[in-house]
Amino acid sequence: ACTSQKAASSGGDSGGKIKIGLVTKTDSNPYFVELRESAKAEADKSGAELIALAGKFDGDNDGQVAALENLVQQGVKAILVTPSNSTGILGAIKQARDKGILVIALDTRTDPESAVDATLATDNTEAGRLEGQYVKAALGDRPPAVIMLDGTPGGTVDQQRHDGFLQGIGLAEGAPQILGAEPTNGDQNKAQQAMENLLQRNSSVNAVYNINEPAARGGQAALQARGLTDGVVVGAIDGGCQGVRDVQAGKYAVTVMQFPKKMAEQGVQAGVEFARTGKKLSGFVNTGAVVITDKPVPGVDSKDTAWGLQNCWG
Amino acid sequence: MATKALNRTSVAEFVLRTPAVGPALALLVAIVAFALTTDTFLRLDNLSLVVQQSLVVGTLALGQTLVILTAGIDLANAATAVLGTLLMAKLVLTGAPAPLALLTGLVVAAGIGAATGGIVTSLRLPPFIVTLGTLTIVTAVSRIYADGQSFPVTDGLLGFLGTRQYLFGQVEVTVGMGVALAMFLVLWYALTRTAWGKHVYAVGNDPEAARLSGIHVRRTVLSVYLVAGIVYGIAAWQALGRVPNADPNAFQTGNLDSITAVVLGGTSLFGGRGSVLGTLVGALIVSVLRSGLTQAGIDSLYQDVATGVLVILAVAVDRFSRRRQR
Amino acid sequence: MATKALNRTSVAEFVLRTPAVGPALALLVAIVAFALTTDTFLRLDNLSLVVQQSLVVGTLALGQTLVILTAGIDLANAATAVLGTLLMAKLVLTGAPAPLALLTGLVVAAGIGAATGGIVTSLRLPPFIVTLGTLTIVTAVSRIYADGQSFPVTDGLLGFLGTRQYLFGQVEVTVGMGVALAMFLVLWYALTRTAWGKHVYAVGNDPEAARLSGIHVRRTVLSVYLVAGIVYGIAAWQALGRVPNADPNAFQTGNLDSITAVVLGGTSLFGGRGSVLGTLVGALIVSVLRSGLTQAGIDSLYQDVATGVLVILAVAVDRFSRRRQR
C-alpha cells in the first residue's frame, strides 16, 4: 500500500486544479446527462476540473470499477458515483477511500450505506410509493388493473421503486391485479413495444407504473395508438422538464420529481470543500421527491406543473 | 454430361431454389403455432401490429443485407439511424422546415455510409472493426448533439410514415409499410436484375475472382455502404413514424437485431449468398415470435428463453428444407 | 523455382511473419503516445491496473479466438460467464462449500459450450444464430436464477484471482494475471504444437479440405466450443476476482468487446488465420486506450469518439505492417 500513498500525492495536483471524478451508470439517460452537466457547471464555478466517466450500459459494474480505478490513477480528490449495483463496486470504492479520496454516492445507495462517505439521492422506495399512492387515489373506487413498465431486472433503483409502488398502491407482488410487467431498460422503444404486446394480451388496463419518464413516453404512445388513454392513470418518476410538460399536456397523470442538479452540485461542493479543508461530507442526504400533477388527489401532497416547470431539470 | 430431365420435379425444384423458401416455411410454422395456441394472434389488427413492429429493424436489415452480401458487416446501422432521427427532430424543433430536416437526416446517414465504405475500401480494413469504430463515434456524437434530451416529433412530414389507413375498413396499414415494400422492391430489382447486383454478389462470393473479372471491387463495395446509409436514413424516418420521439438511447440492439433478421433470412455471413426477400421474412419471424409469445401469456423472461429456442429452430427448419434440395 | 536467398532480411521476415506483430506495433504506438502526453500513464501501478482491467474481456476473448478460428462466432460467451458468476456466488451464499460452487460454475459453463457446439455441429446451423439463441436463453436463465438480486462475494476462493501481490515491492500483480498467463500459454501450446491445433486451423481455413483430409470436423468444432466454455467459466472466476459481486446485468457488451479484442489481434473473422497472442495484445489495446484517455482527462463521451478513431487506426497500423511483408 506504500506505493498507493505516493500515487495519490504525486499525481494529484499537477495542474494545480482540484480534480473531481464523476462516474454515472451510463452516458445516455438524460438524467445522467443532467448530473454530468450540473457537476461540470459547479466545478467550473469553483475552479475545479471534473472528469466524467460512465459505464457502457446500466449494470456495467466492470466498467464502473475500471472508471474508478482510472480516476484514482489520475489523481482526483473526490469521486461522485452513481453505482449501477448497490454492492457491485464496493471493492473499488474502498480502494479509492483507502487512498484518501472522498467518495460520494449519487442517485443510488450503496449497500451498506457506510461503504461511501456520503450519499446524495432520492429515496427511491419513497418515490415509488408516492407514484403508487397517487395512482391508487386517482383510481378511486375502481379496482386496479396494473401494467408495470420496469427498468433493468435486478437494478437497485428498479427494485426499490417497483417495491415502493406496490406498497403505495397496496398490492402484493404477483397479485392478479397486475396484468403484466415487462423490463424496458428505461428505453422508450422497448417500452412502446412491451406495452403494445401486453395490450394485445389484455386491454382492460386502468393503471400504469413506469420506472422513469422514457419508459412512460413509450408506454403512452402504445396506449394512444389503441385509443386507451382516457380511463388509464399513468404514473412516472423523474421530473425532467419534458416529463413535466407531458404531465401538463395530460399525457400522463403524474410524475415524481427528482433533483439531480442538487445531487451534482452538493456533491461537487463537498469534493471541493474536502480538497481545500479536508472536511468530509457524511451520511445520507435525501435530495427529495415531489409529486407533480395538475390533478391533485387527497392524501398525496403535490405541486402543479407550473411549479414543476420552474424546478424541473434538463 | 450425365443428366436426366425429370420434368415433374421442376416446380418443386423452382420453389426450392428460391432462396427464401426455408425462412418462409419457418415463419409459416410459427404463425400456425400461435394461431392454434392463442385466440388473439391471428386477428387482423394484431397481424398488422406485427408488421408495424418489424418495420424499423426490417429496414435496417435491408441495408445490412447489402453489406453482408459483400462479406461485410455493419455494426453502426442502428446508431446511424438514431443520429438521423435526432437531426430530423431537433432541426424541426429549432425551426428548420421539415423537408430540409428530413433531407439533412438522410444525407448525413448516407454520408456516414459513404465514409464507412471509404475507409473499408481504401484502407482495406475489416468492416467489423470499422463499423465498430463508427458505432462508437456516431453514438457519442448523437449523445453530444442531443445533450441529454430527446425530441418529440409533432411535424406531419416527419411522422408521416406512421400514418394509418384502413383497407376494406378492416386491415390497418401504415404509410411506412408501403415505403418498406417499395424499398424492398427496389433493392430486389437492383440485386437481381441489374449489373450492380451481380457485382455485389460476385464481390462477396470471391473478391479476387471479381477483381480479376474486371469488376470495380472498391467502387462496388463503396456503393453498397452508400446505399445502405440511405436505407438507414429511411429507417430513421420509419422510426419517427413508429415512435414520434427522437431519443439518443433508442435501438441500442438494432445492429444485432438486424443481423439476426438477415441470417434468419438465409443470407450467409460469409458473403455472396442470400436475398432481401429472406431478410424481410427474417424480420417478420422475430416480430411474430415476440408478439405470439406475449399473446400466449408468457412472461418476458420466459419469452426470452422461448425466443432463443425458437430462433434456433427457425434456422434449423430453413437448413433442413434446403438440405432436401441437394 | 525462382527464389533468391536474401539472408540479411531473414530476421525482419521472421518478425513480420509472427502474426501478432502488427497488433503489437499498434499497442506500442498507443503506449508511447500516452506516455508522452500524460505523466501518470507509464507508472508501474497504472500499467498493472491496465492489465487487471483487461483480464475478464481478455479471458473471454481467448475462448472467442478458438471459436473464431473455426470460422464461428460466440455471442453468448459473456452471458455464459455471467451465469457462472451467479452460480458460484449464490451457491456459496446458500451454504455450499466454495470449491463445489466454483466447480459447478465451471461445469455449467463448459456444458453450455458443449451444448452450443453440439447444436452447431449436429444440425449444421450458423454459429451466429445458435449463440444468439443461447445468449438470449442464458441471459434469461441468469435473471430467473438471480431473481432480481445480485450476490456479493466474500469467500476467499471465489475472490482468489483478485488477490494482489507485490513483486520487488513495486509491481502489483494479481493471481488472476497468473491464471490468464497460464491459460494463454496452454492455448498457445495447444494451437501451435499439437495436432488438435492444426485441425482447428484447418477446419476454419477450409472445412471441405479438412473433411477430405480425414479430419473429424465435427469433433474438432465440438471440442473447440467445449474448451471455450471452460475458458468462459474461468472468465467468471476472473470476474469475481475483479468485482466481488455477481450481477445478472453485468458484461452485456462482453461478447462484442471480446470479438473486438480478437479482431484487433489480427485474427480473421472468416476463420483459419490468427493467434491467441494477437488476442492478448488486442485486449490490452482496448484497456490501454481507456486508461490512457482517462489519464489525459478526457470525459467518457469524448473518449468514445477517440476510442472509435483509435481502434480503426490500430487495425490500420496492423494492416500496413503486414502489407509491407507481401
Next chain:
Amino acid sequence: MTREPVLAARKLVKRYGKVTAIDGADFDLLPGEVLAVVGDNGAGKSSLIKALSGALVPDSGQILVDGNPVRFHGPLDARRAGIETVYQDLALAPAQDIASNLFLGRERRRPGLLGRVFRMLDSGGMRAEAERVLGDLGVRVKSMQQPVETLSGGQRQGVAVARAAAFGTRVVIMDEPTAALGVAEAARVLDLIGRIRDRGLPVVLISHNMPHVFEIADRIHVHRLGKRVALVSPRERTMNEVVGLITGALRMGENGQLEEVSTVARTGLTTRP
C-alpha cells in the same frame, strides 16, 4: 479376371437435383494394377471416385472392399480402410504450410513423454519428411513453412500427390494428378505411380492425358454419361479407339468388338515434333 477386386462398385447412383452425376456405374480395381479412368468432362469420373473414397455418399448402389460390402460415411472411413485419394480440387488448407498439409489429419508426435503426455508434435521430423517426399517428386519449393496458398498451381498439386503417395496402404486414387504439372514433374509422378504399383498397391488414375494413360495403365475404364461403358487394355486398343469410346463415336458391342457410332472426333493428338 478371376482375382478378387480390391475395390469395386456396383450400380452406384448419385443425383444432384436434376443432374445425375453417377448413373448406375460399375467399377473394379484388381490387386496390383494401375487402372486408368478416362472420360469426357462432366462424365462423372470425379463423382465416382468421390463415392469410392467416402467423400460423397451415393444415393444407391454398393461399394465392396476385398469383396465385402462397405458403407463409407466420410473420407475418414475410406482412409481407415487404406484408401488414399488425391482430389481434383486438391483438398489442401490454403493458409497452412506445406508440412502441415502433408500430415494433415495424421500428424506425428514426438517420441517419449513430450509426445505421449504433452501430445507435442514432431514438427522438425515432419518438415524433414515433407522435404524428402517432395524432393522425390521433384517438386521444389522455397521452404516447408510457405503457406500452400502462395505456391504455384503445379507446386500445390505436387503436395497433394506426395501426400497420397506417402500414406496409401491399400489403394491410391489420383484424380488428374498431373494436370497442372510440368513435363519433368509429370514424368516423376508417372514414375511414382509405377513405384507404388511395384510396392504391390493398386492405383486408380484419372487423366485426360492419353499418352500418360497409355504409358502407365494396365487397364482403362472408360466412363461416359455417368457409367462405365468399356473396360479395355491399352495393349489391345489404340489411343484413337479409346478417344472414340470416350466421345461416344465408338461403342463396345455385345461381343466385345468396337462398333462405330459416327465419325471419330478430332483428337488433337497429332504431334509435330
Next chain:
Amino acid sequence: MTREPVLAARKLVKRYGKVTAIDGADFDLLPGEVLAVVGDNGAGKSSLIKALSGALVPDSGQILVDGNPVRFHGPLDARRAGIETVYQDLALAPAQDIASNLFLGRERRRPGLLGRVFRMLDSGGMRAEAERVLGDLGVRVKSMQQPVETLSGGQRQGVAVARAAAFGTRVVIMDEPTAALGVAEAARVLDLIGRIRDRGLPVVLISHNMPHVFEIADRIHVHRLGKRVALVSPRERTMNEVVGLITGALRMGENGQLEEVSTVARTGLTTRP
C-alpha cells in the same frame, strides 16, 4: 522480328518476401502470333502473365502495349486495353451461374428504356449467348443457371476459356486453358485458339502439354527461374530440346546454339499408341 510487339515487357521483377517470382523477365508478343510460354512448375509463368494482365503490379520493369509504356493498376486497366485473360485459378464466382460468370463485369442491358433508364439486364440474351459460346467449345452443361461451383473441373475451365475468347479485342492470354479438359474438349480449345489467330488476334498460351504447344504455337517462350531463357520456333526445335531448355539440361548459347548443361531429363513423352 521487325514488327512492333503488341505486348512486351522489359526486366520485370516481382518479389514476395524472400521468393522472387519474376526475376528480370523479358517478354514479346508479335501481332497475330500464338506464343507458347513454357516452363517448370514455379518458374514464374503465371506471375509473368499476371503482371501482363494487370492482376499483379510488378516491383520494377516496364510493360509496353504497341510499343508504348503502360502502367496497369488492376485487371480492369488491362482489359480496357483489350487484353483478355484466362487465369490458372479461373477467377469465377462459385455461387453464381454460368451465364452470370461469362458476362461478369460486362453485363448486357436490355435495349430501349428498360435498359437505359432502369438498367435492366438482358438475362435471356446473355443466357442464349452463353449457351452458344459454350456450345462452340463443346462444353456441355445442363443449364446456364447451374452455379459454377456445381460444375466439373473441366466444365469450369470451359467457362473461363469461353469468356476470354468471347471478349478479347487485342490480346488473349490463356494460363493452362486445357489442363482440366478432356481430349475432345482440349482439341476444341486448340481449334478456338487457331480461330482467334485467324481473326488477327495474338494469343499467349501457357501450357505444359508439349504436343499441344507444338501443334499450335508459332513461337515458344521458355521461362526458367523467373526469366525468359530462350525464344525458339517449334519448326526448328524438337520437343526434347524444348524440354531440355525448360529443365535447364540445355542452355541457349550466345550464338543461338543449344548447349548441353547435363544429361537430358526424362520427358515422359514416350507414347505407346
